[in-house]
Amino acid sequence: MSYTKKLQAGGAFPAITLSDLDGNAHTLGKPRESATWQMVVVYRGRHCPLCTKYLNQLETFKSALADIGVDILAVSGDSQAQLEEHQSRMEVSFPFVYGLSEVQMRELGLYVSLPRSEQETDHHFAEPGLFVINEQGTVQVVDIANNPFSRPDLQTLINGLTWIRNPDNNYPIRGTAPY
Template identity: 60%
Template sequence: MEHSNKLRAGDSFPTLAATKLDGSTVTLGKPQGNTTWQAVFVYRGKHCPLCTKYLNEIENFRQAFADTGIDILAVSGDSKEQLEEHLEKLDVNFPIAYGLTEEQMKTLGLYISVPRSDQETDHNFAEPGLFVVNENGKLHVVDISNNPFVRPELGALSRGLAWIRDPSNHYPIRGTLKY
């Protein structure tokens, strides 16, 4: 039985890149602008209506994340064409990248699904994952799901991250005990 290699809280986030629609390369976990942290939301792809809903919901919290110095990036294994089609159903102002490879999905320790049919999609795809990378390139928060129904509630997530980021709380990376 093959075991996946899950990233551990506190690990250095791996250097992985994907592509934005303008053709530029984006490095996952590397904050843009004047932010010092990045939340990387991995989603299943355009075939998933729950992903569409969740990505649109993330937009409602984009400013709350920005106010606490956290940049947002969404990424999937979709092709450029699939992302272009998906954008017709999205109303977001944060970067979305495409082309996450199966090898990159494995590096991130994501669950990977095989499409049920050609109508669903034309490639194996990652199930949802969230990786919040701090200013030191360390994985500060991780949430990995094996299905689209279990994802962090964005209000609780944005409030929790604001609390973690408040220096007066001295909140460490949790879940780092090695066993």
């Protein structure tokens, strides 16, 4: 049995920098442009049709996230060539980075799977994870799954983030009570 250390809500998000297809470096958890928060979406890779569907659906929420100051960054353990092929089948405008190593996957507390065959992929890959990091670099929201069938509903997530981002609600980071 393997042990996976989970990233803690309210904890610091690890500094991981990866490149996009244009060679631009992106640090996970560091929002771009005028955003103050970032949603980091870890997906299994180009081999996963459920990931493609989820990422395409996320594109429809991009403006709602921008309205509340949340940037989006997608990441996988795929290679540059795999991401290039995958992006040809997607209709998204937020950035994707590639090359998340198995060590980095485990640093994020993700479940890691072995491919079922060479037709699936040629490397260990992360199961889905979604992190929302606030302006202090702190994990505000964390969702980690061990399979592609369990992901947060995007409309519910956006509604919740809108609630959290409203200063009138004074909503704290949840799940931080000591044991």
